[in-house]
Amino acid sequence: MAVREIITPKNPILRKKARKVTNFDDPKLQALIDDMVETLFDAPGVGLAAPQVAVSQRVIVVYLPDDEESREEYGQDAGVLHILVNPEIVRASRDMVDGVEACLSIPGYYGSVDRHAAVTVQGYDRHGRQVRIKARDWLARVFQHEIDHLDGILFIDRASEIWRAVPQDEAETFDDPLAGEVTVIESEAEAGE
Numbered sequence: 001m002a003v004r005e006i007i008t009p010k011n012p013i014l015r016k017k018a019r020k021v022t023n024f025d026d027p028k029l030q031a032l033i034d035d036m037v038e039t040l041f042d043a044p045g046v047g048l049a050a051p052q053v054a055v056s057q058r059v060i061v062v063y064l065p066d067d068e069e070s071r072e073e074y075g076q077d078a079g080v081l082h083i084l085v086n087p088e089i090v091r092a093s094r095d096m097v098d099g100v101e102a103c104l105s106i107p108g109y110y111g112s113v114d115r116h117a118a119v120t121v122q123g124y125d126r127h128g129r130q131v132r133i134k135a136r137d138w139l140a141r142v143f144q145h146e147i148d149h150l151d152g153i154l155f156i157d158r159a160s161e162i163w164r165a166v167p168q169d170e171a172e173t174f175d176d177p178l179a180g181e182v183t184v185i186e187s188e189a190e191a192g193e
């Protein structure tokens, strides 16, 4: 297992529509999944899609942490690792919720994004067995964000507002992943994820 480099929008792979996985016996697929899990935990983040590590395939990993605070916030969704291959949203609630998102590929940026409050996701596990997950609240949001990545869509495309918040200790070395590509609301440097 290895931590892979997470690419930013400067790399066009992030904007490509990813290919479906067809061969679950491919050792490269299994290595990719192991590395994606390690990369997600290392970052750390709550979700990662294969295009973010420069592999244009339809694979996502999702993990809401299971510390005490997260358990309170996410309930039984906390601490469950989801590995999904060729995921699709097969049902989506009519009601939408607004929430603040960030992305490992766009460090230093946050956005306000409307998402379905609940979705049903269908796909395959790493061995090709079909799985179906009903997700609500934050987990539903993360699935929508990650599945968007497989179609080259980033949260900044859907955000009603985008703002930049680079932690103070990183301000000097900050390499802007968007470099003026979006309209941002300038905000004071503040950390917080």
Ligand code: CO
Pocket: 102, 103, 104, 105, 145, 149
């Ligand atoms: Co993302």
